[in-house]
Each structure stands twice: as structure tokens, then as C-alpha cells.
Amino acid sequence: MTDKTRQWYQEPLRVIQTILRTCDAPDYDAEKFVDFALRNHANAVVINGGGLRAFYPTTTADHRVVEGMATDILGEVCERAAASGLKVLARVDFRAASPEVHAAHPEWFARDEDDQPRTIHGMYTAAASSPYRAEAFAFSVINELLSKYPLDGIWENAAGFFHVTPGKRPGYAGPPADVLVRGEDAADFSLVDYSAATAEHFGTATGFDLPRPGDFDPEVYLSYLRWRYEAVLGRTSAARDVVKAHGDDLAYIAETPGILEPGWSRATAQDIGSLAPLFDIVALPTFGVTRGGFNSAMQPSPVWRAAEVAAHLRTAKSGTAPTIMFGRFDNLSRYTSLAPADLDLWLATGLAHGAGNWECTFVGRSDEEFHDRRADEVVAGHYRRIDSLSPLIDNATAVADVAVIHSARSEMLFAASDARRDGYVTHVRGAVSALLGAHVPFDIVSDSDLAAATGRYRVVVLPNLRVLSSAQTAILERFVAQGGAVVATGVPGAWDEDGPRETFALADLLGVTDAGRDTEGLAHAYGYIEERGPLTEGLEGTNMVTTEGAFRVVRPKPGSEVPISLIESVPPQPPEFGWIDLEATDRLPFAVTTALGSGRTVYFPGGIDRHVASQGHPDHALLLVNAVRWASGREAPVTARAPKSVHISPLRSSDGRRLVISLTNYSSAPERPISEHITVRDVSVIVRPSAFPAGAELTSSWKAVDALTGAELRVDHTGSELHVAIDEIEAFRAIVLEVAE
Incomplete structure (x- = not known):
């Protein structure tokens, strides 16, 4: 049953939000909006408050009232929503300001490498380090809203470092860590704000000047990328404090990318794992996009994307129901509905993992103005479904022996939006896909919560977790020594917090010695089954497993087993030379298993999890799931x-x-x-x-x-x-x- 001692924002939510355009202010009808929410069985609404424009009569300096507003839109919504038992959050957006504000305070706004202001739709963008985003403007607006209206919280849109606009040259499509090899060519200077405020804050924190083209230092560039996340975290904490000063029952939540969205999260410098404790509602935009996805369950994002998001959010903020933000309209075609069956499954996915929903539309003041009404019953029916299940799932916990560990630092440094260059997202997504398909329940846990995870789960999965601190390495070593299990792929701990190590940190724990290098990318390689057992169960009809890509050059330590070895190359052409030397005795490992007392580890030096997402051959998922089952020592609960x-x-x-x-x-x-x-x-x-x-x-x-x-x-x-x-x-x-x- 629902625990009535908890705050309202901890329970599964059913939110309706219509983002008002400037053309929506004249003749606004608050009653129609509230009726729209009630007909959809909502328990909360979000309406524009202020920032880019004020949707209420404001007295804050430099705050411009939306054109054509004849009444107090926010005040009327608050009054009618409260009478109907709905919670109300005000939307604020401080990403940019008008030309008049820029002319009066040019020092507040972001600059590019040529010292030109950065703009969006004729407005001037401000970085997280700007006074405009804090005491000089933003916090004054929040204080005014919470002092003037009986709001239940603040939703801050576009709360990342700044709104990124393309620089003089295209941003690099590969992972940022490539700057150590490719130098300046792998840097994306559109991420750099050259304003005086940012230069001062970055210099104070690191002792460096801002990274610039032509005078490039990879250490400075990577330090700047890390610092941006710290700047956003500090500014988010300050904004929360402003809200909470008006009452602990008020909710603060800011727009944030979820895990496995490397382009977006790198642009905004937001890590939901570190930000979630600051949010009262843990809600992530998870809009259904099907363009480019025909005949693909994985592109442009997996059809079960909401499962990834909810499985992570429920551990990032324990005790608070995850919330999946969505829209009934395609996010790339906002006036046409998603296919109703597709939307129905998208929404059900989040609910299966204990999540509520937050609908956000951009195309009208209420559903009466929507040009496409085909998804109406899907949304209303799903909100009824949440309402029915809420007493059963509120404050529930996942039944799982397995935790997939997510590393924001690994994603920042090694992920790429281009899957061909990606060194992280496809690994995590492949591990998740394998577990889902095998009906093995799991959670996704941020590496910042690694210590807690090793106290709760039997198995932790590390999908190419390249960045591991010495403290995290010690946590994993204690975990295995006490009977826990680790399944790892790639090069876990190849970097610490500051940069690359000579050998990867978990080599000893995983039962190998590390040569400190990778093979070249292998195009026609195979795993060869040397010894059958739990790891190879289900592969009785074959001795070979297809594989490709780079492998870490490792050798097994005494006591470790190599049930599958690596055959590095069997070229298909010309076929006269495509044969296998089975007499070779110096093959590298494809898989290594180690029993350390009651603890167990399984290590795949290649990208077997990545193959699940990129190739789809069932052998890769089978091996990964077998590794988890053997490491666990018992069947899934x-x-x-x-x-x-x-x-x-x-x-x-x-x-x-x-x-x-x-x-x-x-x-x-x-x-x-x-x-x-x-x-x-x-x-x-x-x-x-x-x-x-x-x-x-x-x-x-x-x-x-x-x-x-x-x-x-x-x-x-x-x-x-x-x-x-x-x-x-x-x-x-x-x-x-x-x-x-």
C-alpha cells in the first residue's frame, strides 16, 4: 500500500504539461487545461512560469512578460488546479536572454572562440557559471514565483552548462579520450565557453586557462570537460537550496539527460547519477522517436529505452518512484502522433519497472488544439493503468541479484554518438539487452554507488568500465574476497580519475596479467571452445564463436581457467588460406574464469557485450548470461x-x-x-x-x-x-x- 508518510513527489506520478508558445498567451483558458489533465487522470500539471518569458505579472528586473497575455496565466492555473486536487509545478528556463538584457550586461553571456556571443533564436545564451543563471536573475525569478503563488515545485528546463551552438568547425564524432592520440583534431570547441566568468571559475578551480585551438593541451581540454560537470552540479545544488528555502514539501527538478545519451550529456555536462540526489522528482526525457528505426528494435534508441532509464533511476534515488517523460507526438515531428501501439508499449515499459509518467507536449494549450488525436486514448488509458497499480508498486524495490554498473566518467570519455566509434554505450546496451532477453532481472547502478551495490547484489557487471578509481578497485576486491562475483569486459580500470594507467586496475582480480596494450582491430576472429562447462552451456553444437574488434592482450594467472581461447585471424579470402591451426598453444584468452574462495570472476578481454548490440548473434548474449549465472552461483530469484x-x-x-x-x-x-x-x-x-x-x-x-x-x-x-x-x-x-x- 502507499505510504502516506512520504512526500507526494516520491510516489508514481501522472503529469500533464503543455509547453506554451508565445502565440498561446492571448485568450488562454486555464479551465480547459485543467480539464484536459483531469480527463487524462493526471495527479500533477506543469505550466510555464518564467525565464525566457514571464507567464505571470512579474516585477523582477529584466524579466519580460510574454506578448499578448491579458490575464495571469500562472495564477489562474494554480487556482483551478488546486480546486481539483492537482499539484502544480512552474516551468522556468534560464538558458538565454533578450538582446536588451545582453546589451545591459554582456559579461553575463557565453562567448565562442572568436569572442562572439553565442545565440539561440535571436537570444543570448548564458553558461552555468554566469550570474544571470543565479543571483543576478534566475534565483530572483524562482523566489518571486514561490512567494507569489501556491506552487508545489519548480521544473527547470535547459539546466545544463549552456545551450551548445556549433563552432567554426564541426564537432568531433569520436570519444573525447581520442585527444590523447589525435590531439586538437579530436576536440570539440563548441563545448567551450570563453566568457570572462567561465574563464575565472575554471582558472580558480584548476589553475588552467581555457583550452583554445592552436594552443592545445589535452590535459587542459579534459580538465575543462570534467570541470563543466562540477560547475553544473554546484549550480544545481544552489538552485535547489533556493526552492527548499520556501518549504521542504516543494519539489525541485531540472531537465537532465539519462545514461547512454553521450552527445546530449556531454553537451549539457550533466550526470544524472550525481544530480539525482538533488532532485525531488527523478524524471528524465525519454521521448519516443521512431524516425530511422524502421525494422530496428535498437535504433535510434531501443524500444525498451524506458527500461534502461527506470532501472537506473530507481537506484539513483532510492525510495522515489522514477518518472519517464514522454510525448504522444514524435519528438522530431511534433504535430503527428506516434503509432498508438508503439506508444503503448513505450509507456508500459516504464511502468513495468515502477515508473510513473510525465507527458510533455509542445503544440497547443490543451488537447482541443491538437491536430492529431490518435494517441489520446493510449495516454488516458495508461494513466488509468498507473493509477490502478500505484498502491502496489509505490516504494517497491526490484528483485534482482545483478547490478550493471554505469560510469558517467567512462561515458564522458569513451562514448560516441557514432556507434562505430563508440567505446562505452554499446557495451552497456549489449549487456542490458542480453539480460532482458534471458529474463534475468537486474538494476543499473551508478559507480558512485558501487559500495552500496556490493552490499546488495550477488553479481556486478562491468561493461568496459574503463575509468575506475583506486578506491573503487579496492571495493571490488573486497566484494569478491567476501564471496561476491564480477563479470567484466574490455579494459576495466584502464584509467583512474586523472588519466590512463600503464596496466588496467582489475587485471589481478580478474586472474590475468596485462601487457598494457590491445590487439589491432580483428576482422575475422573466433573464440575457440577449449573446455566445456557452465560458461559454454547451450553451445554444444559448435566449437567456434564469431568475434571481431580489439582484444586486450592478457595472459591467465595460475589458478585461472581459459575455457575459450582467441583465434585472431581466419581470412575468408582467398579461401585456400582460410584454415585454423589448432595445434597453436600461445593463443590469447577469449574468456577467463577465476574462483577466489567463494568469490568468482569472469573476464572477456574483447567486446562481447558490444557484439550483442551491434551484431545480434545469439552466441554473444548466451555467453554473457552464462557468465552471470555461473558467477552468481544460483538461479535468478x-x-x-x-x-x-x-x-x-x-x-x-x-x-x-x-x-x-x-x-x-x-x-x-x-x-x-x-x-x-x-x-x-x-x-x-x-x-x-x-x-x-x-x-x-x-x-x-x-x-x-x-x-x-x-x-x-x-x-x-x-x-x-x-x-x-x-x-x-x-x-x-x-x-x-x-x-x-
Whole structure:
């Protein structure tokens, strides 16, 4: 049941937001907006407050009232929403200011490398280090809003370092760490603000001048990228303090990219892992975009993207329900709806992982002005679905033995929007995809919470986690010494906080000696099965596993096993020379397993997780999942017998007595946008005693019901397990399992 002692913003939310355009101010009808929210079963609304324009009568200096406003838009919305029991957040946006403000205070605004002001749509952009974004303007607006209106919180849009505009030359498409090899050619100077305020703050923090073309130092450039994140974190903390000075029940939340969005997060210098503790509502923009995704479940983002976001947010801010921001319209075509079936599955994915939703539209004051109404019932129906499940999932925790560790620093340095050059996102996404398809429940945990993760999970997965501090290395060593397990790929700990190491930090823990170098990119390589066992289960019909790319040059230490070795090259042309020398004895490892007392490690020196996302060959996912299962030493607490296109997400109630198990069906996903759901039948959910903290005796007294309809489901007691029979899944099913009263 919902815990009434918690703040309203910790519970699953159902938010409606219409971002007002300047043309929307005349004849604004607050009653229609509030009615729109109520018909969609919302429990909160967001309406424009101030910043770029004031949507209320303001007395703050330099704050310009929106053109054509005849009434107090914000005041009327607050009055009508409060009368209807809706919470109200005001949207603010301080990314830029008018030419008049710039003329009066040019020192407040961002500059490019030629000392020219940076602009967006005729307005002048300001960086996080600017007084305009703090006491000189932004904080005065927030104080005015919270003093004048009975608001429940502040939503800050565009709260990153600054609005990036292209520089004189295109930004580099590869990872920033490439500056150590390619120098200035790998730098993106559009990320650099050359204003006096930024130069002063950066110099004070680091002792460096700002990085410039023609006088390039990679150390200075990388220091600047790191400092931008610190500047945003400090400014975000200050903004939160301004809000909280008006009451702890007021919520502060700022627009922030999620994990695995390297281009956006690098531009804004925002890491949700470090920012989440400052936010009362942990909401991330996760808009459905299907352009470029035809016949692809992975591009432009996975159809289960909301699962990645929610699985991370629920650990980034424990005790607060994740919130998935979305729009019923395609974010690249904002006047046309997403395909209803595609949107339905997108929304159900977040709910399966305990998330509420926040709809944001840009094309009218209420649904009466929308030109495309085809998704109306999908949104209203989904908000009813959240409302029904909220008492069951509020403050619930994931039932998972496995944590996939995410490193913001690794993403910042090694990720790239171009998947061909990426050295991080595809690794994480491949690991996540493999676990989802194998029905292995997991959480995604920021590396800043690594110590807590090793106290909760049996297995931590490190997908090419190149940046590891000495302290984090020690945490992992203690974890394995105490019986924990690590599955790692790539070069974990090749860098510390300051730069590259000679050998990677986890080599000893993973049972190898490191030569400190990689092979060249291998085009026609294979893994050769040397010894069969738990790692190779399911590969009985083959001795070979296809692979490619660079491998770390390592050798096994005494006590470690190499069940699969690496055959580096078998060229397909000319075929006369395409043969394998099986007598070779000096092959590098493809996989290394190590048992250290009761602890276990599995190490793949190549990019097996990346292959899951880029190649799709089932052997790679199979090996990765086998590694997790062997390392864990037990079966998953909750799993399913179902096609891999059905994903499972089990949540345990806060009192530990009930499971809510959600299943989402992606069988239609290879063809996007999804136009219809393909029903899957005869699915079985398997629950084991380890699903409960102290282990439960799962007897015939347990019952299962459909969480939305209340229909009772068949439960078979098999040994120590319970098997719940589900006749069919269209897009989404949720079941509740508890002891019968």
C-alpha cells in the first residue's frame, strides 16, 4: 500500500504539461487545461512560469512578460488546479536572454572562440557559471514565483552548462579520450565557453586557462570537460537550496539527460547519477522517436529505452518512484502522433519497472488544439493503468541479484554518438539487452554507488568500465574476497580519475596479467571452445564463436581457467588460406574464469557485450548470461519461460510480503514504428524463495492475480518454486503474488 508518510513527489506520478508558445498567451483558458489533465487522470500539471518569458505579472528586473497575455496565466492555473486536487509545478528556463538584457550586461553571456556571443533564436545564451543563471536573475525569478503563488515545485528546463551552438568547425564524432592520440583534431570547441566568468571559475578551480585551438593541451581540454560537470552540479545544488528555502514539501527538478545519451550529456555536462540526489522528482526525457528505426528494435534508441532509464533511476534515488517523460507526438515531428501501439508499449515499459509518467507536449494549450488525436486514448488509458497499480508498486524495490554498473566518467570519455566509434554505450546496451532477453532481472547502478551495490547484489557487471578509481578497485576486491562475483569486459580500470594507467586496475582480480596494450582491430576472429562447462552451456553444437574488434592482450594467472581461447585471424579470402591451426598453444584468452574462495570472476578481454548490440548473434548474449549465472552461483530469484522478446520486471513491496511481476511483450519490435501487438501465449513465471529477503517458504497457500483485472491465475507448486501460468500477453501484463488470506 502507499505510504502516506512520504512526500507526494516520491510516489508514481501522472503529469500533464503543455509547453506554451508565445502565440498561446492571448485568450488562454486555464479551465480547459485543467480539464484536459483531469480527463487524462493526471495527479500533477506543469505550466510555464518564467525565464525566457514571464507567464505571470512579474516585477523582477529584466524579466519580460510574454506578448499578448491579458490575464495571469500562472495564477489562474494554480487556482483551478488546486480546486481539483492537482499539484502544480512552474516551468522556468534560464538558458538565454533578450538582446536588451545582453546589451545591459554582456559579461553575463557565453562567448565562442572568436569572442562572439553565442545565440539561440535571436537570444543570448548564458553558461552555468554566469550570474544571470543565479543571483543576478534566475534565483530572483524562482523566489518571486514561490512567494507569489501556491506552487508545489519548480521544473527547470535547459539546466545544463549552456545551450551548445556549433563552432567554426564541426564537432568531433569520436570519444573525447581520442585527444590523447589525435590531439586538437579530436576536440570539440563548441563545448567551450570563453566568457570572462567561465574563464575565472575554471582558472580558480584548476589553475588552467581555457583550452583554445592552436594552443592545445589535452590535459587542459579534459580538465575543462570534467570541470563543466562540477560547475553544473554546484549550480544545481544552489538552485535547489533556493526552492527548499520556501518549504521542504516543494519539489525541485531540472531537465537532465539519462545514461547512454553521450552527445546530449556531454553537451549539457550533466550526470544524472550525481544530480539525482538533488532532485525531488527523478524524471528524465525519454521521448519516443521512431524516425530511422524502421525494422530496428535498437535504433535510434531501443524500444525498451524506458527500461534502461527506470532501472537506473530507481537506484539513483532510492525510495522515489522514477518518472519517464514522454510525448504522444514524435519528438522530431511534433504535430503527428506516434503509432498508438508503439506508444503503448513505450509507456508500459516504464511502468513495468515502477515508473510513473510525465507527458510533455509542445503544440497547443490543451488537447482541443491538437491536430492529431490518435494517441489520446493510449495516454488516458495508461494513466488509468498507473493509477490502478500505484498502491502496489509505490516504494517497491526490484528483485534482482545483478547490478550493471554505469560510469558517467567512462561515458564522458569513451562514448560516441557514432556507434562505430563508440567505446562505452554499446557495451552497456549489449549487456542490458542480453539480460532482458534471458529474463534475468537486474538494476543499473551508478559507480558512485558501487559500495552500496556490493552490499546488495550477488553479481556486478562491468561493461568496459574503463575509468575506475583506486578506491573503487579496492571495493571490488573486497566484494569478491567476501564471496561476491564480477563479470567484466574490455579494459576495466584502464584509467583512474586523472588519466590512463600503464596496466588496467582489475587485471589481478580478474586472474590475468596485462601487457598494457590491445590487439589491432580483428576482422575475422573466433573464440575457440577449449573446455566445456557452465560458461559454454547451450553451445554444444559448435566449437567456434564469431568475434571481431580489439582484444586486450592478457595472459591467465595460475589458478585461472581459459575455457575459450582467441583465434585472431581466419581470412575468408582467398579461401585456400582460410584454415585454423589448432595445434597453436600461445593463443590469447577469449574468456577467463577465476574462483577466489567463494568469490568468482569472469573476464572477456574483447567486446562481447558490444557484439550483442551491434551484431545480434545469439552466441554473444548466451555467453554473457552464462557468465552471470555461473558467477552468481544460483538461479535468478524470478524468471520466466517465455520468448526472449518478453521481458520480466519483478518488484517487491516495501513490507516484503508481496511481489508485483510485470511482463512486457516486444514481439512486434523488429518492425518500428509498431502498428500492432503480436500476442504471446502460454508464458510461465517462476518464483524462487530467494525473491524474498529472508527466503520464503513458497507453499500452495500463495495466490496470483492479474493486477489490473483481479482475475485469479493458476499457481503450480513445484519443489521449492512457484510457477504462475499466464495464458497470453498482448503488450503488458502485471501479476500480484502473495499469501492467500
